[in-house]
Amino acid sequence: MCWETLLDYGLRSLGIGERLLPRADFTFCQQVVLIGSGMIWNVYFGILALISGFLLATLVATGKASDNVFLRKPAEWFVFVFRGSPLFIQFFFGYFLFLSLKQVLPAAEPFSSAWLGALVVLFLNTAAYSAEIFYGGLQSVPKGDLDAASAYGLTGWRRFRRITWPTMLRLAWPAYTNEAIFLFHATTLVFFSGFPARSQKGDALYYASYFADKTFNPFVPYPILAGYFILLTLCIIGLMGFVNARLNRHLPQAATRRPRLLPQIIR
């Protein structure tokens, strides 16, 4: 019985399967399947924003640590603007900005839909938060490591690539794990902030609130959503812990710091 529901609604968030959402006699199975289907979007936004944001964050962090004013100031402002304002407002502003852009430039049309527009906002947002973390990492790269690199004749790009950057990553990784977790949590804001869920293709929270509105019973859909997110959080901690172990593999085991489930720093 639940198998049928899975076939009907398993990929509903992508528009595949049954067109109409359930309207009456909601079963537990339907709620689990549809909310799980919505998780596809949360994972999509989370992973793509994390990967693209990682690249920009490295650039911005080095810019912020640079001696050149023309690199440092823009990087500082970028971090300040995106860390100093609510993501919710950034989503709204981004959406209406893209709408206006569409009037001028028809090619900008995809930006006004969630899959691209919200992704861009999330990308810039996580880049700013991660850049601040990486900047902190850059500042705490041990002086001795850099001196040793110079003594070996490593300079410029080669020194950055082989010494500074890996050390920065190693130092920043526990905080970055934390940022990744909060980024995935932040993806739930997408469909509540202007970006439309066309033909009811939404994320996990969208479906959870759909069920809560229809059944007027929040005690089923939200715990399901919470369960999914706790699972997702554990997966992220596992994956990031694996990377962490790799980054620290040259160190004596006792010196490594594992990412913790409930770290102190939050975004």
Place this chain on the structure above:
Amino acid sequence: MFACADPATLEGLPWLLCYLTTGKHLSLYWAVGTVLLLLAITAPVAMAFGFGGAMAARSGMAPLRWFGKGYIAIVRGVPDIAFFLFFVIALDQGIEYLRHRVKCPDWDQPVRQGSDFLVCAAAKMPLGNAPQWVHETYGFALAVLTFAIVFGAFAANVLYGAMRAVPRAQVETAEAYGMSRRQTFWRVTVPQMWTYALPGLGNLWMILIKATPLLFLLGVEDIVYWARELGAAKTARFSDYPHPDWRMWYFLALLVFYLAFTRLSEIVLARLSVRLSHGQATAAGERLRRAGANAGPP
């Protein structure tokens, strides 16, 4: 000043001034007050929740400890917006259910019937015939409570860490003097934990500021609501001030408002941190002492 009676004849700056002082814009400015009020009430309540949560998580009684740790872990592991949406309905239904049990004891039908939540008319909260402001205040109070529950868990996490950061030697000394567990906690741990808690609490304050737009999702007519309302395109038929879609500019203004607010908070927190570090046996306190010594007598 300006005569705003006939906006169609105005142009440029006078038009803008008249436009920005229409009744609905005044509601927008009031909504800023709502946000500040929310912050002013939520911050202390959340601190109280956090203190209670941290004390529960340190408790010697196992069930209480599990409750404290569970409260911290669950709220932190799940997106906060899901909690907001959940608690607003759950608290409302919980309150109505309790009132229902007290006020209508002879009601024999189940409260949950399919997709309906039915309580007797006397248990409705607020009562169906209550004036509008009661509805608004009740909605706002629910929002405050929801914020306090969510941010209480974050604060509990910070305070729990701060309590554990108080040097072990201090606690041991207190025990050596024969203080009881309770006395040690209130006379040694709590007064010393603030300097360790301040960075975390400052961070939390920033997060709380940035969470205030979520009031919109809780059904309060806040600044996000008014920005959407006022920014939408207006035609000459329905408004004295017709304009195209300006929502982008309204949200830009909100963005700038929040940036200014967080920047101001940053500056105040930095000052506070310096002040709290005076005389503390921490690196920051030591730096202050040295700076004072180098400067010489005033």
